[in-house]
Amino acid sequence: MENVLTFNNYDSKYWDEKEIGEITTLDDMIRKLYDVFAEDTVNVEYVKAVLASYKSNPKDWKKYAKFDQHRYTRNLIDGGNGKFNLIALCWGEGHGSSIHDHRLMSIHEQQRNSITIMTCEYYAHESDAHCFVKILDGCLKETMYNWPEKEGEPMVERSSVTYEKDGVTYINDSMGLHRMENPSHSDTCVSLHLYIPAFEMCKTFDQRSGRQNKVKVTFWSKYGQRTKFSEQGCESNGSQLACYHQAENN
Ligand SMILES: [Fe+2]
Numbered sequence: 001m002e003n004v005l006t007f008n009n010y011d012s013k014y015w016d017e018k019e020i021g022e023i024t025t026l027d028d029m030i031r032k033l034y035d036v037f038a039e040d041t042v043n044v045e046y047v048k049a050v051l052a053s054y055k056s057n058p059k060d061w062k063k064y065a066k067f068d069q070h071r072y073t074r075n076l077i078d079g080g081n082g083k084f085n086l087i088a089l090c091w092g093e094g095h096g097s098s099i100h101d102h103r104l105m106s107i108h109e110q111q112r113n114s115i116t117i118m119t120c121e122y123y124a125h126e127s128d129a130h131c132f133v134k135i136l137d138g139c140l141k142e143t144m145y146n147w148p149e150k151e152g153e154p155m156v157e158r159s160s161v162t163y164e165k166d167g168v169t170y171i172n173d174s175m176g177l178h179r180m181e182n183p184s185h186s187d188t189c190v191s192l193h194l195y196i197p198a199f200e201m202c203k204t205f206d207q208r209s210g211r212q213n214k215v216k217v218t219f220w221s222k223y224g225q226r227t228k229f230s231e232q233g234c235e236s237n238g239s240q241l242a243c244y245h246q247a248e249n250n
Contacts, residue, residue, distance in 0.1 A: 020046075023053040026060035030078050030086065033194070037083045042196075044130075044170055051134040051168045051194065061136055063224040064088040065190050071095060072182075073220035077192075085198035087219075089180075091140065091189040096181030098204040099145055099155060101173050102129045102195070130196045135167045138182060138189030142169060145177045148210030155207045177205060 023029050032050050036042055058065075064075045065088055072095040078086040133140070143160040158176060162183060163169055171178055182189040204213045219227050 029054040076222040091182035132194040136190040
């Protein structure tokens with residue numbers, strides 16, 4: 001029942017960007033992603049090129065762009081036939097996430113996609129969970145951290161990059177951990193996140209101590225409609241990772 005998807009950056013069959021075709025709307029891009037993920041083998045650079053091919057137009061995504069005064073929101077755009085999730089994250093001025101991983105920790109382990117991704121040497125290792133980010137509006141700053149070597153020590157910051165509208169980036173756990181934030185105190189930001197597979201749980205890390213917390217990630221809205229309160233699992237003052245609650249066995 002396992003659905004094995006391989007990311008391959010070596011075979012040109014999977015990364016000829018000339019094959020992408022015309023992508024003028026968000027729907028075009030989503031259709032292309034369905035084509036890409038219909039295959040068992042996927043190329044990281046090709047997916048990045050697909051995301052870059054779409055030039056952001058607010059008309060396409062404004063129905064998903066729902067902001068909260070106190071924290072950033074996660075808004076489901078497309079469930080990707082169970083292979084991926086496409087999500088709009090809406091960041092108010094100065095909003096940021098905690099430091100987090102993208103590890104596959106589905107609540108429904110028996111239903112999970114087992115995804116093997118072969119990447120170029122830069123990415124170093126295979127990983128089972130992947131995240132692509134494209135900026136739809138505003139700017140988003142990504143700060144990378146090393147995995148903590150032991151709890152009790154501050155996290156080591158490695159680098160940071162600010163991405164502007166239509167910029168695209170990619171991370172998997174072999175590359176480290178990251179924190180995302182809207183660096184602007186006057187403008188909002190909307191970013192598009194492509195998660196493979198669609199994950200339900202991740203870990204957050206305390207910057208000062210490296211202490212880990214397992215959290216469930218939930219949606220502020222799905223397909224443009226606000227999710228019911230009972231589905232949200234939100235903490236009323238949750239400023240980290242949008243909408244989450246602490247799970248057991250941290
Ligand atoms: Fe992330």
